[in-house]
Amino acid sequence: MVDEIMCLDLPVEEREQVMRDNCDQILERSYTNKFDQDAINARRAEYANVGIQVAELEKQLAEIRAEYKGKIKPLVERMSGILEEIKSGGEWVTTDVFLFKDFESGMAAIYAPDGHLLEKRPLTPGEKQPTIMSAIRNFRTGTDD
Numbered sequence: 001m002v003d004e005i006m007c008l009d010l011p012v013e014e015r016e017q018v019m020r021d022n023c024d025q026i027l028e029r030s031y032t033n034k035f036d037q038d039a040i041n042a043r044r045a046e047y048a049n050v051g052i053q054v055a056e057l058e059k060q061l062a063e064i065r066a067e068y069k070g071k072i073k074p075l076v077e078r079m080s081g082i083l084e085e086i087k088s089g090g091e092w093v094t095t096d097v098f099l100f101k102d103f104e105s106g107m108a109a110i111y112a113p114d115g116h117l118l119e120k121r122p123l124t125p126g127e128k129q130p131t132i133m134s135a136i137r138n139f140r141t142g143t144d145d
Helices: 012-022 037-088 132-137
Strands: 098-102 107-111 117-122
Touching: none
Parallel strands: none
Antiparallel strands: 098 107, 107 117
């Protein structure tokens, strides 16, 4: 009664109905439905096609990711720069500044182009020599007092 294939003499389309009509009980069960060689070859071809599609999509994804990375990188760098400016309370600039010497107090003052004092410090030995501009500023005629 236990055959490898039941109702082998019947066409495949009729086997299910004959077994349904003659069995003792109908159960629901999961199992592996074995493929024949043609089905295995078809699955292998499908697997290869799906693999090609995945490779193409991954290539497109890499291109898109590189494009967006190129767009994001300067923004992230700018954010970093802005954060540093916020932390320091201003931006780092390179521009002409103006040194004024006060020989009476022995101090030097450096001013930004907008007139704000950047630094006040003692004159260095090389700065103690008067310039024409300091001589004009400090020129006394004797009637200034």
